Amino acid sequence: MNVRLPPALTSSGAQPVRAGPDGEETQRSALLSAVDRFGNYWMLGVFVLMLLAFGLASPRHDLFTRASWLNISQYAVEFLLLAIGQTFVIITGGIDLSDGAVLGFTGMVSGVVMQGLLNSHANTTLTTVAGFATAILLGAAIGFLNGYLITRLRLPPFVVTLGSLTAFGAGATPLINGGNEVINLPSQIGTIGQTLIAGWVYVTVLVAAVACVVMGLVLHRTRFGLRTYAIGSNVTGARRAGIRVDNHLVRVYTMSGLLAGVAGMMVMCNFTDASPLAGQNDELNAIAAVVIGGASLFGGRGHMLGTVVGTFIIALLVTGLVLLNVSGSWQQVATGIILVGAVAVDQVRLRLAER
Amino acid sequence: MPVIAVRGITKHFGSVQALRGVDLDVHQGEVVGLIGDNGAGKSTLVNILSGSLQPHSGTIMIDGKPVSFASSLEARRQGIETVYQDLSLAPDLSVWQNIFLGREELAKGPLRFAGWLDRRAMVRGAETDLERTRIRIGSVSSLAGRLSGGQRQAIAVGRAVAWGSRVLLMDEPTAALGVEQQEKVGELVRSVASQGVPVLLITHNLPQVHRLADRVVVLYHGRAVVDLRCSEASVDDMVSWITGAALGEHHAS
Numbered sequence A: 001m002n003v004r005l006p007p008a009l010t011s012s013g014a015q016p017v018r019a020g021p022d023g024e025e026t027q028r029s030a031l032l033s034a035v036d037r038f039g040n041y042w043m044l045g046v047f048v049l050m051l052l053a054f055g056l057a058s059p060r061h062d063l064f065t066r067a068s069w070l071n072i073s074q075y076a077v078e079f080l081l082l083a084i085g086q087t088f089v090i091i092t093g094g095i096d097l098s099d100g101a102v103l104g105f106t107g108m109v110s111g112v113v114m115q116g117l118l119n120s121h122a123n124t125t126l127t128t129v130a131g132f133a134t135a136i137l138l139g140a141a142i143g144f145l146n147g148y149l150i151t152r153l154r155l156p157p158f159v160v161t162l163g164s165l166t167a168f169g170a171g172a173t174p175l176i177n178g179g180n181e182v183i184n185l186p187s188q189i190g191t192i193g194q195t196l197i198a199g200w201v202y203v204t205v206l207v208a209a210v211a212c213v214v215m216g217l218v219l220h221r222t223r224f225g226l227r228t229y230a231i232g233s234n235v236t237g238a239r240r241a242g243i244r245v246d247n248h249l250v251r252v253y254t255m256s257g258l259l260a261g262v263a264g265m266m267v268m269c270n271f272t273d274a275s276p277l278a279g280q281n282d283e284l285n286a287i288a289a290v291v292i293g294g295a296s297l298f299g300g301r302g303h304m305l306g307t308v309v310g311t312f313i314i315a316l317l318v319t320g321l322v323l324l325n326v327s328g329s330w331q332q333v334a335t336g337i338i339l340v341g342a343v344a345v346d347q348v349r350l351r352l353a354e355r
Numbered sequence B: 001m002p003v004i005a006v007r008g009i010t011k012h013f014g015s016v017q018a019l020r021g022v023d024l025d026v027h028q029g030e031v032v033g034l035i036g037d038n039g040a041g042k043s044t045l046v047n048i049l050s051g052s053l054q055p056h057s058g059t060i061m062i063d064g065k066p067v068s069f070a071s072s073l074e075a076r077r078q079g080i081e082t083v084y085q086d087l088s089l090a091p092d093l094s095v096w097q098n099i100f101l102g103r104e105e106l107a108k109g110p111l112r113f114a115g116w117l118d119r120r121a122m123v124r125g126a127e128t129d130l131e132r133t134r135i136r137i138g139s140v141s142s143l144a145g146r147l148s149g150g151q152r153q154a155i156a157v158g159r160a161v162a163w164g165s166r167v168l169l170m171d172e173p174t175a176a177l178g179v180e181q182q183e184k185v186g187e188l189v190r191s192v193a194s195q196g197v198p199v200l201l202i203t204h205n206l207p208q209v210h211r212l213a214d215r216v217v218v219l220y221h222g223r224a225v226v227d228l229r230c231s232e233a234s235v236d237d238m239v240s241w242i243t244g245a246a247l248g249e250h251h252a253s
Helices: A023-057 A059-064 A066-091 A099-119 A124-152 A157-179 A187-194 A203-221 A223-233 A235-240 A245-271 A282-292 A304-323 A328-353 B042-049 B072-077 B095-100 B110-114 B119-132 B149-162 B179-194 B206-212 B235-243
Strands: B004-013 B016-026 B031-036 B057-062 B065-067 B080-083 B167-171 B199-202 B215-220 B223-229
Touching: A023 A059, A023 A304, A023 A328, A059 A066, A059 A304, A066 A099, A066 A203, A066 A223, A066 A245, A066 A282, A066 A304, A099 A124, A099 A157, A099 A245, A099 A282, A124 A157, A124 A187, A124 A245, A187 A203, A187 A245, A203 A223, A203 A245, A203 A304, A223 A235, A223 A245, A223 B095, A235 A245, A282 A304, A282 A328, A304 A328, B004 B042, B016 B031, B016 B042, B031 B042, B031 B179, B031 B206, B031 B235, B042 B080, B042 B167, B042 B199, B072 B080, B080 B149, B095 B119, B095 B149, B119 B149, B149 B167, B149 B179, B179 B199, B179 B206, B206 B235, B215 B235, B223 B235
Parallel strands: B016 B223, B031 B199, B031 B215, B080 B167, B167 B199
Antiparallel strands: B004 B016, B004 B057, B057 B065, B215 B223
16 A cells, blocks of 8 residues: 655655756755655654663663553653644644643643532542543633634734743642642542553553544644645745635644643543642643654644654653653753754754755 | 736725726737836736735726636636745645645545545646646655755646636746746746646746747836737837836836
8 A cells, every 4th residue: 555655754765756857956866865764764763772772771671561661651641642732733833832731720620620520429420521521622722712812813822822821830720729639539530540451551541542643644644734734834825725724723723722631631540630730841841742753843844653753752761761760850951952952953954955 | 809808907005006007918828928117016916916906996807707806816716826936835745735735635435524635636636737737847746845946836837727727927937046947937838828828927037038928018107008029029129118218208206
């Protein structure tokens, strides 16, 4: 079967750039496709190297154990869900600084709603469903608000989502439940968080994986995805082609908020409580994951598989350094270095690619 | 019957009269140059024909039928395609994606409702379109941003022609190109016109328009002052009309 390459990959891989009409271009194409091929896979290489390095350095090689896989994958869930939405946003040339705050806020509101329902002796299954619905709808609503302000008031995404981050993360969330964790939750929440499928995959991991596959297909195989790239690549051209850019952007930000709501529930299931601290600074890790995965903050470039690799690089850094008894602060330093390094290599690659 | 006929178009911006009643005809198979000095009203006329601006009076007819459009999208639906100076291509998208952007072909069956793209049909369509306009690009899966200026121009033209336009507007098509690439775009313009889509070429490049066009229409102070056959008029003649010297007068305004 013919594999459809995403826009970011189309000029390389399975389908080499055919020679242009003159010899000079033939040479250039050969160099380009070599550079492109390197560019598409080098982060995967970094991931494998990190895996080996941490695995060999850790005592008794316990990185390569089931327990360690469960840890890393469970830890990656919230970043992956945020990074999926962030991938779309960044490909349009925007940014969503609010998704970590939305995660925390929706989790807390949902927790309080469920606690209230339990106190009035509601059915625990229905309460759980109501909790999920609350978080997801609220997340979508905040995302819609972000998108609406960005497109209708023509405000930069950075400013609008920074406002949301501050208002919801630093402002509203600590006011809910007096700033305390909500621990009185239906038992189903804990069950979802602890259930393993076939002994290897947490339900929460499955949720993130399904979201990833579905949204990856949307990004790379549907009209919605194609137009997402088009807007980030040339917004004027997209408008002239008849794309309703503003509507599209509102949908993209709504989706990012919705996924942050889902992430809020997944975090709650993992910890069996709703914490006002959940999601803090997650947006930075999500953005880092997307950028490490090869997306351009200028828009037009990015890939769902790259985002997955970027997310696991960050998750591996955290868990790997914990295994080596390195403090959490060093993990932040390492993430920073990888992030800047990834962008730097990407820039060099692009400069090589441009005549 | 002209493919596109423009009659008495006027447009003013506040007290500035940009167009004072422009008449213009473009016939089947023709390449017509639209030339004039800065401020003569070229861009205003282009923007009106491409639907970005609305005239205050006057009519535009396509195949004899009066048309009007409130947006560039409507102008396109009525058969006027514009190749903008910046080409409007998305550099991060492939050739076929650029050609089909905004008019994507969707898969048949239930996936259609999810907006699933029929990639194979679009790749084939793009290849056929480019072949028909005798444009050679190599692979239609190449990224538009990786192609040469001439090739990019070719895609923009190919895209416009592919969508069954009645007339093609080209705004400064060779402004950013080297000599060799200009030649290629020239060939392209001629081949498009000979295939039945007349071209209205808006440009500053007089030697080029003299070589390429059948006729040139000179705009001077918001009027189409003369219609020259390129086989009969020289570049110097064009210059004297553009500057107003041929009118034997010098406007003070």
